[in-house]
Amino acid sequence: xxxxxxxxxxxxxxxxxxxxxxxxxxxxxxxxxxxxxxxxxxxxxxxxxxxxxxxxxxxxxxxxxxxxxxxxxxxxxxxxxxxxxxxxxxxxxxxxxx
Numbered sequence: 001x002x003x004x005x006x007x008x009x010x011x012x013x014x015x016x017x018x019x020x021x022x023x024x025x026x027x028x029x030x031x032x033x034x035x036x037x038x039x040x041x042x043x044x045x046x047x048x049x050x051x052x053x054x055x056x057x058x059x060x061x062x063x064x065x066x067x068x069x070x071x072x073x074x075x076x077x078x079x080x081x082x083x084x085x086x087x088x089x090x091x092x093x094x095x096x097x098x
Contacts, residue, residue: 007041007045007048012041012045013025015048015049016044016048016051017051025047028044029041029044057073
């Protein structure tokens with residue numbers, strides 16, 4: 001959503017995308033007592049904005065890769081860390097089986 005548009009219950013619902021998530025939002029906003037409405041609305045607005053930001057970032061990454069460019073952003077190679085986790089999990093399974 002552009003910075004000029006205002007968030008509404010409808011735009012939050014639409015931005016959530018997944019029907020189950022949208023249904024959960026509508027249930028919470030409809031059941032919230034009056035004094036909690038702003039808090040519930042703000043919580044779901046942040047969730048919707050975070051989802052929109054993530055989708056935009058994903059689109060930027062896909063577009064860069066389609067052009068044969070490096071994806072934007074700082075990327076950390078987690079290969080070593082992942083291998084360490086796999087080894088530790090393997091050791092834990094071995095110990096558990098003994």
